[in-house]
Amino acid sequence: MKKLLYGIDFGTTNSALSVFDEEQKEVITTIIIPSLIYFPAGLSSSSASEYVVGERAVEEYLKDGMQGRFIKSVKQILSRSTFSETRIHNRRYNASDLVAIIISELKKRADLLMGQVCQKAVIGRPVFFDDDDQQRDTLAQSRLSKAAELAGLREVRFQFEPIGAAFAYERALKKKERVLVADLGGGTTDFTFLTLDPDRKDRSDRQKDVLATGGIYIGGxxxxxxxxxxxxxxxxxxxxxxxxxxxxxxxxxxxxxxxxxxxxxxxxxxxxxxxxxxxxxxxxxxxxxxxxxxxxxxxxxxxxxxxxxxxxxxxxxxxxxxxxxxxxxxxxxxxxxxxxxxxxxxIEKDVRRIDDYLERFLTENAIKKEAIDGLFLTGGSSLVPAVRALFKKKFPQVRLHSGDNFISVAKGLAYSGYLFEH
Structure with a gap:
């Protein structure tokens, strides 16, 4: 059996899982699905599926005339203290239950593809689940931890999503750089400033390379x-x-x-x-x-x-x-x-909020623009022209790089196995 590690990016819009071979030190494959769950309005038999996930959730929901319970943006309820549970088909589902459904689907597909069960994973999380609210952030983290347990993952570490994206980008570098990473997703925009070095990509301790992290609860x-x-x-x-x-x-x-x-x-x-x-x-x-x-x-x-x-x-x-x-x-x-x-x-006001936060992030962490060697954007919202224009205008001296906007975080999380050594 191979020694595997899963990198899981549970996202507001899409979720991805990268399978990492710890012995060969390479990502074997990546699976991506929409973060969607559909509970059909009426179950025709006791053997009928209680819910469907991902691409099929959309298909079944539309086929049934949009009559059942269709759930999207599950990630956004993680930090909501006002959400305790919802009742569907006479069963109660709390936030962890709903998140576990999506993580379980990713794990099931990966286990089937690899022909073995993997219980070890690095799971991504935004820098802030909720803007500057530590209590809600702690609540979200505990709910995500419980969801991972419910999904059958026994060895779990958490990594900031933009750090995951950075480690994926590092694989393409030829020399050492100080890089500003912006992960613009459906629910949040997160920033990380860190030192990336292709000579250090497989080192076990990367904590000192992370110079600053921050984020704002705004996205696509x-x-x-x-x-x-x-x-x-x-x-x-x-x-x-x-x-x-x-x-x-x-x-x-x-x-x-x-x-x-x-x-x-x-x-x-x-x-x-x-x-x-x-x-x-x-x-x-x-x-x-x-x-x-x-x-x-x-x-x-x-x-x-x-x-x-x-x-x-x-x-x-x-x-x-x-x-x-x-x-x-x-x-x-x-x-x-x-x-x-x-x-x-x-969307001018939304983009301005991102700009204002980024300026505050640079100031509070004493990051001078001329100290930034590289700029890496990832996440679906990084494709919006106004967003790209913001970064080009703010950092005219830095070349803007992009990876695969939907799987780079998952791949980078898979490269974060060093977290298990601490």
């Missing part, structure tokens, strides 16, 4: 939420006026639409009080069709399918200067052209 999901607020919510009643009980013409409160700008928060509308408010606005606005759209969106659980189109628009604008934001489902009709310039304006 934030961009999607901003886009939904600007371009999506007007189709669901934002800015619509209605006749108040006093006879005055009023505008529907903006707060009503905040919860449809984050897909996983749409359950907010399940409350009877909010549902009644929506129906009242529909009536007193003269049955405005935009409120009919909102009711259709909620009643038919269409949030995920809508946000898929928002993400497609984002991806398209990472490759071209113009894209079409289009959605047609159950009477909801959205279709408008979006330019890259317009999109950049929509």
């Amino acid at each position: 999901d934030s961009f999607d939420s901003s886009f939904m607020w600007e371009r999506g919510t007007p189709y669901f009643g934002k800015n619509v006026q209605y006749q108040g009980t006093s006879g005055k013409v009023l505008t529907v409160p903006m707060s009503l639409f905040a919860h449809i700008c984050t897909w996983d928060k749409m359950n907010f509308f399940n409350s009877l009080r909010v549902r009644k408010d929506i129906e009242d606005y529909y009536y007193f606005s003269g049955n405005n069709p935009k409120f009919r759209n909102l009711i259709t969106l909620i009643d038919n659980n269409l949030g995920y399918s809508l946000f898929r189109e928002i993400e497609k628009t984002k991806i398209a604008l990472s490759q071209t200067d113009n894209a079409r934001f289009q959605y047609a489902n159950m009477g909801i009709e959205i279709g408008e052209d979006v330019s890259l310039e317009e999109y950049n304006g929509i």
